[in-house]
Amino acid sequence: MRILQLTDTHLYGDPASRHYDRIDTAAALQALLARVRGMEGVDVVVHTGDASDDGSVASYRLLHEILDPFAAELGAELVVTMGNHDVPAAYTEVAGPGDHGGPWQDRVHALPGGGLVIVLDSSVPGAGYGHLDPEQLEWLRGVLGSPGDAPTVLAIHHPPLVGATPLLRGLDLDGLDALADVLAGSDVRAILSGHYHHPMTGSIAGIPVLVCPGITNVVDPLAPGGVERAGARSGAQLVEIDAPGAPGVRATSAEWASGGDTLEDPERPVYEFGPDVVAQILDAAGR
Numbered sequence: 001m002r003i004l005q006l007t008d009t010h011l012y013g014d015p016a017s018r019h020y021d022r023i024d025t026a027a028a029l030q031a032l033l034a035r036v037r038g039m040e041g042v043d044v045v046v047h048t049g050d051a052s053d054d055g056s057v058a059s060y061r062l063l064h065e066i067l068d069p070f071a072a073e074l075g076a077e078l079v080v081t082m083g084n085h086d087v088p089a090a091y092t093e094v095a096g097p098g099d100h101g102g103p104w105q106d107r108v109h110a111l112p113g114g115g116l117v118i119v120l121d122s123s124v125p126g127a128g129y130g131h132l133d134p135e136q137l138e139w140l141r142g143v144l145g146s147p148g149d150a151p152t153v154l155a156i157h158h159p160p161l162v163g164a165t166p167l168l169r170g171l172d173l174d175g176l177d178a179l180a181d182v183l184a185g186s187d188v189r190a191i192l193s194g195h196y197h198h199p200m201t202g203s204i205a206g207i208p209v210l211v212c213p214g215i216t217n218v219v220d221p222l223a224p225g226g227v228e229r230a231g232a233r234s235g236a237q238l239v240e241i242d243a244p245g246a247p248g249v250r251a252t253s254a255e256w257a258s259g260g261d262t263l264e265d266p267e268r269p270v271y272e273f274g275p276d277v278v279a280q281i282l283d284a285a286g287r
């Protein structure tokens, strides 16, 4: 299975809106797609969330106006995951309800070439951190198969990891033990996530977790202590999963200067926060 992973597009319903008063997020997405348009052998394009920044129906229409023809041109399926900036009820108006009746955009996508992509909605209304309801975990338990079945990939916006910086740790997914309990011994070969806006790898229940760089900006997780910053860059990731019997998983990411940067000054961070601002953000969006 070859997956092109895109994440954190932060699109707006109003085309005049700019992320951090600077990034034209639709232009950033279009420029990134122009970079990867000729990729071959892609089975599925997986968007791992924060598709929208404002959660508007118009932003989700724009998302599909851009990504539907792009995926069709690649001959690939398109799968979209909800992130903390997304509004599942608004996305439902564009894409229909999720698979199990709750307010969540949880879905199982069976790929024509074999294999499953399972999408889990970790968004919490009005919050930045991630959470999975016990009802979602029960649904997940029911749709997972056993090792040796066709490869299954799980897409979830909030990585089931511990963030690399204080800001990201404050906005992490909770309930990792309960999720690990459901995943242990299952046929999930890889977990794809966004949210951090920087590449990262880790694992949960022995399953690799592959985090993709953002499209609206790319976070610098190696900044000096106390500093949280992101650059005007865009990235994407290729994830390759071998067939059962040759159980390799590989993630390869690439980044470019943002094609939506209205300042065109890649050296100037899109944001750079000190500890006081980080505390304010966590107060507003954290637990």
Ligand SMILES: [Fe+2]
Binding pocket: 008, 010, 049, 050, 083, 195, 197, 214
């Ligand atoms: Fe994001």
